[in-house]
Amino acid sequence: MKKFLKISSSVFGLIVLVYGLFFADVWIKGNFHTVTTNRAYRCRQLDGQMFKFYINKYGIKSIVNLRGEEKGADWYDDEMEVSSLYNVVHYDLDLPMDKLPKDEDMQTLLDIFKTAPQPVLIHCLGGSDRTGLASTLWKVLMDKEDKKKAAKHMLFFYGHMPFGKARVLDKWLWSHDVTSDGKIVLTEMP
Numbered sequence: 058m059k060k061f062l063k064i065s066s067s068v069f070g071l072i073v074l075v076y077g078l079f080f081a082d083v084w085i086k087g088n089f090h091t092v093t094t095n096r097a098y099r100c101r102q103l104d105g106q107m108f109k110f111y112i113n114k115y116g117i118k119s120i121v122n123l124r125g126e127e128k129g130a131d132w133y134d135d136e137m138e139v140s141s142l143y144n145v146v147h148y149d150l151d152l153p154m155d156k157l158p159k160d161e162d163m164q165t166l167l168d169i170f171k172t173a174p175q176p177v178l179i180h181c182l183g184g185s186d187r188t189g190l191a192s193t194l195w196k197v198l199m200d201k202e203d204k205k206k207a208a209k210h211m212l213f214f215y216g217h218m219p220f221g222k223a224r225v226l227d228k229w230l231w232s233h234d235v236t237s238d239g240k241i242v243l244t245e246m247p
């Protein structure tokens with residue numbers, strides 16, 4: 058029995074180590090991922106240097122900030138400074154990660170997607186929950202991808218946990234659809 062517990066503990070420790078290293082690497086790189094090549098990307102909140110790096114590397118033309126406007130906060134001021142320096146169009150939308158999104162806010166997000174210069178960079182604080190929902194909606198609206206397939210952007214791989222407070226975002230996604238012309242439609246009560 059001791060041998061079994063020792064082996065089990067070692068295997069568990071190895072799994073935790075591998076996942077820890079994976080997420081450390083993702084965090085260091087800004088949880089940056091492609092949503093649609095040359096059209097949309099996603100990430101966590103970046104510092105000024107990382108914004109500059111990704112703007113230059115991918116030709117980012119628009120930033121969609123899902124944390125809302127926060128003038129005076131270092132992160133926000135850095136983001137606005139870099140956006141201005143590189144002539145990147147900047148959009149602010151305040152989407153809470155722990156409350157059911159308002160349909161009108163989600164409609165605003167879809168309207169931004171339809172008009173924002175591309176490539177677009179979508180972010181929230183961690184780049185996992187709100188950014189996952191926004192990336193899923195991008196795939197449905199802009200790439201005409203099936204919602205079930207597009208929902209891969211709301212997986213553990215990106216840091217999204219479909220339980221706890223953030224599960225309201227999953228609840229919203231599965232109770233709404235997006236029409237081909239980009240309108241939000243309630244399919245069932247969330």
